[in-house]
Amino acid sequence: MAKVSFRSVWKKYGELAAVKDLNIECADGTFLSILGPSGCGKSSTMRMIAGLEHISAGDILFDDQRINDMAPRDRDVAMVFENYALYPHKTVFENMANPLKLRGQSTDRIRERVNAAANLLEIGQLLRRRPQELSGGQKQRVAIGRAIVREPKLFLFDEPIAHLDAKLRAHMRGEIKHMQRTLGTTMIYVTHDQLEAMSMADLIAVMHDGELQQLGTPREVYNQPVNAWVAGFVGEPAMNFLTCEVQARRDDVLLTHSNFALPLLPQQVQRLNGHAAGPVRMGVRPDGLSITMRKPSEPVITGEIFVNELLGGDMIVDVQLADARIRVKTAPEFEGVPGEACYVTVNREKWHAFDVENGRAFF
């Protein structure tokens, strides 16, 4: 178990910088998820921790010990690869025993540890099989098993469940989270799936184009995104963005759009911090909006239903405004039909405003 620190870490491939000036502190026992789209540098970051890539600049520290120049085998980390990387010529038992065997453990100790890990992952009956006789989910468990037989300082999971089907993925999310809590080992989990990061991590590091965008708890990242990019990347269905105008009128400050003019809440006016007029990007998640077919008394956005998607327990309605389209989450009983006029109310507690130029969040 260890604390992991990144001090101004860079990864350069020739001229291309895959990771730029990364600074993260990850306390002992934390489940840290590195989240970002493909090509954002998250895998490079993980490979630098494992020792599979040279650290171009900066330092990575485990418990204040600099590990830049250590060989992978001396770093005492355990890694689960995206495509499992099981040894096809070895049985499941031998696969899981490999890290212990390479560290010269006794046969009894190996058997004990492998059996314990197999029990935890419920793969005890598979130990004699070879990897090609296993299903995707079983392979993935073996790969995790190989990581947990040892008590490493750190787990590194590189999109381990990306190749599983949706149902199994949801199941494994819970299992991995539970396992990490049980073992209490620091975990760094790389994923491009914001749902995985949100549901499992204690701390999320959102990366984009090699740069750390936001480091925060899942709640912070979801509710208080620091910029428009993070706001748009996290959350499914994605956040709606509308370009609005800030206008002061008597004692109110209004956010105006061709379809609506709504007053800001007082604390939001404060956060605008002098940006009293001019364009901003308003962002609001589909669950911050509600839709009705009858015109309510409060101020509303009027539009026309474009299409509605029933997701079983929820319904997503795409609403066509004069010059934009927004998505609203509602109950499946909603009875609007495409083409009909509808009224959308904004929960102003849940909307955000971003700087048009640099995407920085005002609130």
Add this chain to the structure above:
Amino acid sequence: MTDTVLSDQSIPGQSQGLFRVRQITDNVEARPVPSIATEPKLNPPASRAYFFGLMAPAIALLACISLYPFCWLIYMSLHDVEIGSAVWNNFENFTKLASDSRYLNGWWLLIQYSVMCLALQIGIGVFLAVALNGARFEKILVTTLLMPMMMAPIVAGLVWYFLYNGTFGWYHWLLQSVGILGPKSILASTGTALIGIVIVDVWQWTPLITLITLAGLKRVPQDQLEANMVDGASQVRNFFAITLPNLYPVLVIAVMLRFMDNFRFIDSVLALTGGGPGNATKILPVYLFEVSFKFFKLGRGAAIALTLLVVTIILGMILVRVFDRQQTRKA
């Protein structure tokens, strides 16, 4: 049919009057109830005659160029063959082989020759491949290395014959001046002649092993190497634990190609020693050549060839079996 309820309904709002959409309304009762499937009547498969029709030309061609001569080989091996006559001889061609010391010696030499060639070629070939893999100028180096392979074996034999020559051979002079050889050529003494022909075969065919191994190395899964490194393996252990097992299938193919070549290629041996001195390099295929085309005992030659063929096929089948097992393990 009344199992789906469709209602025509025009869409209100902007699009009214432009198009009409059939809207399916919810009505669980109206849907068909799934029934228990009964065994269906199968559609007829494609006709067998068609398959055979497509294969017939290939089979006919194979029969002409391979099956027909093979039948002749068997026929000849059972007869005393002279020009224009063949007399049945009660399996004498085969029974005599058991007491033919040069035949048995031919096998013994062939085994020694093959084993030495294979061991050296695999060892050196894999080493070179690992050294070259990912090296700078890899392509140029590999191309250079391949040159011996492009030479006709008979030419290779002649070139080495002169290099080995006891009077003016350059290699002979080199080896002699560092004290390894006496005044006699390596090919001239019975103790070393076999090594002489092994060296030529290794020189010419190691590049093939290197080439095949290089192709295999490109396919060694990087993630397994990395996983093993994180698991705690050193570079050397990584090679033996991951790289080598992943190379087995290509090495099995390489062994198969090379041992079959050793069992039939005699060009360079004929050029270098012609089987001598004495019978020191008279490996079985060379002896076979002698019996058939020097002494012109075609019947006995056919019998020897048949035994050689049978052993080659058995060894080949064993290797194919090993290869299959490797493949299924990998899959």
